[in-house]
Amino acid sequence: MRKYYLDITNLSMNKYGEELCGDNVEIVKLSDGMLVVMSDGLGSGVKANILGTLTSKIAITMLKEGATIDETIDTIINTLPECQVRKLAYSTFTIVKIKNDGEVYMVEYDNPPVFLFRSNRSSHIEKVKRIVNDKVIYESRFYMCEDDTLVVISDGVVHAGVGGLLNLGWELPHIDRYLTNLVQKEKTARGICSQLISTCKDLYDSKPGDDTTAVVIRLHREKNISLFIGPPKKKLDDATLIALVQSVPGKKIVCGGTTSNIIAKGLKTTIEMDLTNFTADVPPCGYMNGVDLVTEGLLTLNKVKDMLTDYLNKTKTSSTIPNIRGNDGASKIVSTLINEGTTINFYVGEAINPAHEDTGYPQQFNLKMQIIKDIMKLLKELNKQVSVRYL
Template sequence: MLTCEIYYAQKNKNGEEVCGDTIKLKKTEDKTVVSVSDGLGSGIKASILSTLTASMATTMVLHDVPISEVFSSIISTLPTCKVRGISYATLATCYVNHANGKCHIFEYDFPVVLFFRDNKLVELKKIEHIVQGRKIYESRIEVNPGDTIFLMTDGVSQAGMGTPRFPFGFGLENIIQELRNLLINKVDLRSITNHLVRLAEALDRGTKGDDATVCAVKIRERRNITIMVGPPEKKENDKIVVEKLMNSEGKKVICGGTTSQIVEKILGKQVEIDFSSISEVSPPIGYMEGVDLVTEGIITLSQVFRYYEDQDSTLGVGAQKLIDMLDESDVITFLVGRAINPAHQNPLFTHDISLKFRLIHDISQILEKRGKVVKIEYY
């Protein structure tokens, strides 16, 4: 199963407080949709127009609305500049199906869409659609791990326009050459997007310049993690949950002392305690055959939450390892037991809400904001 890593960087037009370009991203376990829109002009007005355009496209494409309806809705919603006779926002939307690798890229007056495979530019065949008299171009390709798609607004391609060195702007060919060199030298995509925006900023010195946005979509294999937290409410579900953990794809974590005892009993295996991992701030971690990490429960989860919230950077070995695993994962599944430990009750809440449930809920929300797909199953 595939997934997409998204990196982007932006700059505002000189003198503007907001960027007139907008990026919108929606990701599920099965698909990724990312849209980049450039509003006409700059500032607040451009930002509102591009936000509306990118939001509509991303949401509708994610829900499999036919592309003619997507652009009919966008074109009907957005006005047309009476002076220039052009749309008030350009758009590029990239859709990737994680299961079959099918990728569709839709362009509406968008300046730069580039597809690289093995550090080489691949020419995309474009299908023309006419929607309400406007030309919409669609590219279809089956993506592989390692492929990269770049979407850039004209603030990059036209950077430096009017200067002696680039009187007509930096240009598409220079962008391609720059990207080819960076990819061959294995520069990471976060650095590439930042570099191109800084380059546009440098080229625009002494000119009015424009908003500039660079978005990179990297295709790779998906990374999963499943975390069993707490014993099930009913003992007869112990075996079901343990089997679900062990049969899950990707990394496996057991969180909680009682939880690890249940897994030991069901599998007939022992947790090997790493006594060298004991510290003043947390109990030791453990290891079990077929499991990547065994940790204590509430203390570890509390440290993870406080770390993500920038409340406390003090971490035990278990919390640090768990955070590292969460950060590198794309799909995170919590198998949460409903059995409540009275010692973990928070007196500020009603009797049936445990600290464990609250922590998992809050950590999940943080991870989702970071672009992770999070699933919580209760037993």
């Protein structure tokens, strides 16, 4: 059975005036998939944060260790108190256990319903109602397919705009239509999640009346992207470099003039430069048979690092997603890494660049290696699977 790459992102927005969020999300990797718990503590502020955090921590820990949902709910109920004034639940929660083959087991307790999108359309989830320790829960078992999207929300999303732009808040049918359009435009979980929370912020006029959280799970077929940066340390390893370019799956990007010349010679092809698409800080890129993109080295990689940092920071703060659809070499690399890659493989040559030997080579080399490490770290924060091999 096919295994998928699980693209998962969660973002939250605190109630206006509160330093802590009453919603809490816990995500843990399992041997065969992922376990996600989103809880919403009663009220807001410190008390809600404690209740929500304890609920999600108990649930994620017990379920990871193999406890049943009944045992988990029983433990939560007996550990956390109900509100004695309003007689309401201490914390609501949604649990999603998803395997690498797309099999999903989901439990919902008093949170807004979960949205499923398949082929860019809203899809119904069959649910079974059960009573566990006097609590009504809904269980679901289904399979997600390639490019399906699951969206879990707290009631802060539904309350967005209450008493302001929307008298009754953002009603579920309207959220469903919004998300249907959004999943057609944004292809990553982070892009969908960031846009959703940003829209909630706008509906609240930047003063959220409730803690607001979204968790987006999207399934992708594994897609490899390989970056070849710098020539090998030993000339004898040029053949290894060329063999790797010929054999690795997926898209291939070569960074650096010396590296691209070695590969072009080995593949018995030529490099065709694109002199129309470049910027003041990004040199022209090019193409060759057997490789998807050829770029300059240090300057382009530094710009890639800056663009990835900007993208990650802005999507974390629910700002407008930066435009990464430029035609220069750095923009093309960043767009490919974010929108097309699930597994990013770095092949880094450690040879001394002759051009730098008399112009502060160690500093140039160390700077390049640090930039590469920074890019790998950023990609890991974007939930990409990253590997590196030095040549």
